[in-house]
Amino acid sequence: MVKWGILGTGKIARQFAEDFRFVKDAELVAVGSRTEVSARQFAETHQIKTYHSSYEQLTLNPDIDVIYISTPHTLHRENTLLCLENNKSVLCEKPIGINVHELDELTQLAREKQLFLMEAMWTYFLPPLQRAKAWVAEGAIGEINMIKANFGFKANYDPQSRLFNPDLAGGALLDVGIYPIALSLLFSNAPIEDVQVMSSKAPTNVDITDIYQLRFSDGILADLSCSVGHSMLNDGFIYGTKGHIHIPNFWKARKAILTQYDGSEPVIFEDSRESIGYNFEADEVTRSVLAGKMESEVVPLSKSREFLSLMDKIRNDIGLVYPSEKSA
Amino acid sequence: MVKWGILGTGKIARQFAEDFRFVKDAELVAVGSRTEVSARQFAETHQIKTYHSSYEQLTLNPDIDVIYISTPHTLHRENTLLCLENNKSVLCEKPIGINVHELDELTQLAREKQLFLMEAMWTYFLPPLQRAKAWVAEGAIGEINMIKANFGFKANYDPQSRLFNPDLAGGALLDVGIYPIALSLLFSNAPIEDVQVMSSKAPTNVDITDIYQLRFSDGILADLSCSVGHSMLNDGFIYGTKGHIHIPNFWKARKAILTQYDGSEPVIFEDSRESIGYNFEADEVTRSVLAGKMESEVVPLSKSREFLSLMDKIRNDIGLVYPSEKSA
Numbered sequence: 001m002v003k004w005g006i007l008g009t010g011k012i013a014r015q016f017a018e019d020f021r022f023v024k025d026a027e028l029v030a031v032g033s034r035t036e037v038s039a040r041q042f043a044e045t046h047q048i049k050t051y052h053s054s055y056e057q058l059t060l061n062p063d064i065d066v067i068y069i070s071t072p073h074t075l076h077r078e079n080t081l082l083c084l085e086n087n088k089s090v091l092c093e094k095p096i097g098i099n100v101h102e103l104d105e106l107t108q109l110a111r112e113k114q115l116f117l118m119e120a121m122w123t124y125f126l127p128p129l130q131r132a133k134a135w136v137a138e139g140a141i142g143e144i145n146m147i148k149a150n151f152g153f154k155a156n157y158d159p160q161s162r163l164f165n166p167d168l169a170g171g172a173l174l175d176v177g178i179y180p181i182a183l184s185l186l187f188s189n190a191p192i193e194d195v196q197v198m199s200s201k202a203p204t205n206v207d208i209t210d211i212y213q214l215r216f217s218d219g220i221l222a223d224l225s226c227s228v229g230h231s232m233l234n235d236g237f238i239y240g241t242k243g244h245i246h247i248p249n250f251w252k253a254r255k256a257i258l259t260q261y262d263g264s265e266p267v268i269f270e271d272s273r274e275s276i277g278y279n280f281e282a283d284e285v286t287r288s289v290l291a292g293k294m295e296s297e298v299v300p301l302s303k304s305r306e307f308l309s310l311m312d313k314i315r316n317d318i319g320l321v322y323p324s325e326k327s328a
Numbered sequence: 329m330v331k332w333g334i335l336g337t338g339k340i341a342r343q344f345a346e347d348f349r350f351v352k353d354a355e356l357v358a359v360g361s362r363t364e365v366s367a368r369q370f371a372e373t374h375q376i377k378t379y380h381s382s383y384e385q386l387t388l389n390p391d392i393d394v395i396y397i398s399t400p401h402t403l404h405r406e407n408t409l410l411c412l413e414n415n416k417s418v419l420c421e422k423p424i425g426i427n428v429h430e431l432d433e434l435t436q437l438a439r440e441k442q443l444f445l446m447e448a449m450w451t452y453f454l455p456p457l458q459r460a461k462a463w464v465a466e467g468a469i470g471e472i473n474m475i476k477a478n479f480g481f482k483a484n485y486d487p488q489s490r491l492f493n494p495d496l497a498g499g500a501l502l503d504v505g506i507y508p509i510a511l512s513l514l515f516s517n518a519p520i521e522d523v524q525v526m527s528s529k530a531p532t533n534v535d536i537t538d539i540y541q542l543r544f545s546d547g548i549l550a551d552l553s554c555s556v557g558h559s560m561l562n563d564g565f566i567y568g569t570k571g572h573i574h575i576p577n578f579w580k581a582r583k584a585i586l587t588q589y590d591g592s593e594p595v596i597f598e599d600s601r602e603s604i605g606y607n608f609e610a611d612e613v614t615r616s617v618l619a620g621k622m623e624s625e626v627v628p629l630s631k632s633r634e635f636l637s638l639m640d641k642i643r644n645d646i647g648l649v650y651p652s653e654k655s656a
Contacts, residue, residue, distance in 0.1 A: 145528060145557050146537055150476075152567075154589050196524040198541045198549050200473065209474055211551045213526045213539045221526050223539045225551050229473050230567040231589075233574065239480075239558040246561065261482050261559075 002286045005030040005058050005088070007079055008070035009042040012093060015276050016068060017046040022279035026286045032058025055079060059086035066116070066285055069093055072162055074169045074324065077102040080117070084109045089116035091285045094178055098169045098322060100308040107301050116289050118281075118296045119304040121182055125280035127271040128256035129186065132238060132245045135258050136187065141240030144220050147187055149180035149236040151251055152209070152227035159204050163228050169322050171206035173311055177226035179251040180212075183236045185306055190218035192310065199318040200229065212314055252277060330614045333358040333386050333416070335407055336398035337370040340421060343604050344396060345374040350607035354614045360386025383407060387414035394444070394613055397421055400490055402497045402652065405430040408445070412437045417444035419613045422506055426497045426650060428636040435629050444617050446609075446624045447632040449510050453608035455599040456584035457514065460566060460573045463586050464515065469568030472548050475515055477508035477564040479579055480537070480555035487532050491556050497650050499534035501639055505554035507579040508540075509635050511564045518546035520638065527646040528557065540642055580605060 004026055006013050013031075020028045028048055033039035036053035043051035052058040059067065059082050067083045069076060069092040076092050083090045084106070096119040097103040110117035123129060135141065153176065155163050164170045194215040200208045208229040214222040225232070236250030243260035247253045258267040284296050295301055315321070332354055334341050341359075348356045356376055361367035364381035371379035380386040387395065387410050394417040397407045404420050411418045412434070424447035425431040438445035451457060463469065481504065483491050492498045522543040528536045536557040542550040553560070564578030571588035575581050586595040612624050623629055643649070 146539075146553075146555065148478075148553070148560075150551075194526065196526065196541065198522065198524065198543050200547060200549060209549060211474075211541045211549055213524065213541065215526050219528060221528060221537060221539055223478075223551065223553050225474075225476070227474065227567070229569070230572060231587075232476075232567065232572075233563075233565065235561075237561065239555070239560065241557070244558060244560075259559075 002026045002289050003029045003063055003065045004282070005032060005061060005064040005067045006070060007032050007055055007058055007067050007083070009033045009038045010070055013042070013070035016070060016278045016282070017042070017048070019275040019278040020282065022275045023282040023286060025290065026282060029063055030058060030061050055082060059083050059088055064088055066091060066289055068120070068282070072168060073098055073174060077106065080106050081109060084113050084115055084117070087113060087115065089285070089289055091118050091120050091281065093120045095119070095174050095308060095311065096304050097308060098174065099312050099325060100305060103301070103305055103308050110294065114294060116285065116294050117301060118285060118288075118299055120281055121299045121304075122278055122281040123179060123182060123251050123253070124186060124298050125284055126253050126277050127273070128247055128253040128269055129250070131269040132247060132256045133186065135245060136238065136240070140242070140258055140260065141238065141244055142242030144187055144238060144240045146239040147184045147220060147222040147237070148224075148239070149183045149250055150225040150232050151176040151179045151234045152225070152230055152232035154231045155228040157202060164202050164204050164206055166204055166206050166322055167324070169324075170204065171320065172226045172228045173207050173210055173314060175228065177210055178307055178311065180224035180226060181307055181310055183250055184214060184222040184224060185303065187238055188216040188218060188220045188222070190216040190220070193217050195310065195313055195317070197314050197317045205320065207318060207320060210314065210318070330354045330617050331357045331391055331393045332610070333360060333389060333392040333395045334398060335360050335383055335386055335395050335411070337361045337366045338398055341370070341398035344398060344606045344610070345370070345376070347603040347606040348610060350603045351610040351614060353618065354610060357391055358386060358389050383410060387411050387416055392416055394419060394617055396448070396610070400496060401426055401502060402495075405434065408434050409437060412441050412443055412445070415441060415443065417613070417617055419446050419448050419609065421448045423447070423502050423636060423639065424632050425636060426502065427640050427653060428633060431629070431633055431636050438622065442622060444613065444622050445629060446613060446616075446627055448609055449627045449632075450606055450609040451507060451510060451579050451581070452514060452626050453612055454581050454605050455601070456575055456581040456597055457578070459597040460575060460584045461514065463573060464566065464568070468570070468586055468588065469566065469572055470570030472515055472566060472568045474567040475512045475548060475550040475565070476552070476567070477511045477578055478553040478560050479504040479507045479562050480553070480558055480560035482559045483556040485530065492530050492532050492534055494532055494534050494650055495652070497652075498532065499648060500554045500556045501535055501538055501642060503556065505538055506635055506639065508552035508554060509638055511578055512542060512550040512552060513631065513634050515566055516544040516546060516548045516550070518544040518548070521545045523638065523641055523645070525642050525645045529646075533648065535646060535648055538642065538646070
């Protein structure tokens with residue numbers, strides 16, 4: 001039995017706690033917030049026996065093996081360091097750091113401490129994505145030519161908000177643009193040879209919309225985009241020489257559709273899970289911790305490093321440096 | 329009454345002739361082919377009173393006002409020149425030339441001869457596209473941020489075929505890639521400030537798949553792609569600050585869906601036309617010729633010049649020069 005704590009009590013923490021009832025060999029034993037009232041309310045709502053009115057107290061709780069970090073991404077580095085220093089394994093929300101330097105610092109400490117660390121790329125564990133991977137491995141779509149994905153939603157512009165404030169590492173890329181990147185990096189493991197990007201900026205200089213093209217050394221092209229200025233049809237497509245796979249709302253997928261060019265009927269995989277789907281990543285962490293592993297084989301830190309290296313490159317191309325990076 | 333002839337008897341000529349029964353104030357009086365048997369069969373099938381066993385004979389028929397050119401695109405220049413020299417107005421299949429120089433030559437002769445000339449960008453005249461334009465004009469989606477479109481289908485590789493043979497100006501861009509370009513240029517009239525492209529090539533060096541990004545000077549970004557290596561969901565999307573328009577199978581659209589961010593129900597425009605939709609472009613030509621115009625206001629030659637200038641630029645970026653251009 002792996003014992004979990006949750007650090008942070010926002011929307012995604014609530015959803016994660018709801019989905020936790022489906023996690024195997026694991027128990028949610030504590031929650032920590034910066035305020036006692038928030039921690040207590042969260043614990044009552046989700047029937048968690050212990051609550052802590054500071055993040056540090058949570059990380060000092062000797063009953064906890066793993067902490068799920070659900071805070072905004074500018075806090076991921078400091079929250080993860082705190083957990084690791086206090087000998088807790090970590091599942092950290094996306095992006096695990098705001099740049100590759102932050103990730104490298106976290107990776108180094110996790111290795112020194114021999115602790116498990118993983119970025120919460122929950123999409124990778126969803127059954128429709130796993131089914132799509134299996135179809136590709138079985139040769140169902142031949143060789144992959146092209147990957148298409150986008151993620152966009154309409155946010156109201158507020159220069160102080162998380163999404164638009166550069167002090168909070170705002171912008172579309174780190175918030176939603178990581179998902180199309182992750183999808184393309186799930187289906188090509190080859191090095192990225194070329195990246196081209198176009199972007200629209202908010203008055204605060206963070207990115208509202210990005211279009212980014214990738215060329216992998218195995219010849220796969222990726223046509224990706226993201227936005228916080230407009231909603232999109234957020235479907236993912238894997239196009240191959242013999243067919244293609246369509247994943248509606250790929251980032252939270254419940255379905256995958258295989259179409260082959262041999263004229264056979266499309267194959268539809270439907271996942272009737274009751275959960276949103278956060279339980280699968282928690283299962284992975286639990287299994288890995290029980291097996292004494294320090295990384296996930298599905299979302300290893302090297303994969304997170306690819307995500308962040310690419311986002312660093314894209315931000316460099318569009319001239320987006322966060323204030324915390326300038327002083328660094 | 330405007331009297332029409334058809335030059336060429338391939339698949340699109342057959343479809344055009346079928347749709348011609350819906351064209352107003354026009355009569356299809358003759359067809360011309362390189363062989364008598366083909367011309368006669370076409371005339372019989374479509375109940376056309378006159379057939380000609382050469383293109384030249386067709387263009388010399390004094391009963392004809394306008395000729396629709398349906399030949400492969402490497403022949404468009406020579407076929408159009410022949411028509412114009414013999415004082416026929418022309419509706420020419422897409423692309424009207426294989427590069428901007430060919431178009432400029434055709435434009436010059438059409439103006440000298442005071443004859444009507446238009447590229448057969450039939451998509452522009454389809455009711456769902458006209459409805460989408462009207463929605464944008466009414467402010468229904470606010471200011472446009474981004475346009476997304478792609479057109480892909482799976483062709484079997486044959487180095488001698490029209491699609492893969494460089495001598496026939498093969499490749500995805502000229503065959504299907506013009507449609508996403510045309511969609512983006514229907515919704516932004518601003519100059520293109522930047523173009524970025526990635527491409528996969530066939531062994532014959534023509535493009536199998538292209539991803540191309542545009543930035544217009546009005547700030548609109550376009551995320552476009554095309555392929556003859558795989559089929560895609562060929563939908564077009566116009567994203568604005570207040571909502572978006574989704575046009576399923578935009579190139580032959582029968583529907584347009586308006587979604588606004590004010591929470592109102594989506595508005596669905598459905599076109600129940602019986603025709604494929606080629607009659608609308610023929611109506612435009614007929615109206616224009618009857619009005620004594622030399623160009624269409626919907627698809628003027630300046631618009632065709634934008635399509636070809638952009639395709640020239642993309643081909644330059646991906647290193648695709650056709651043999652006929654090297655000798656020129």
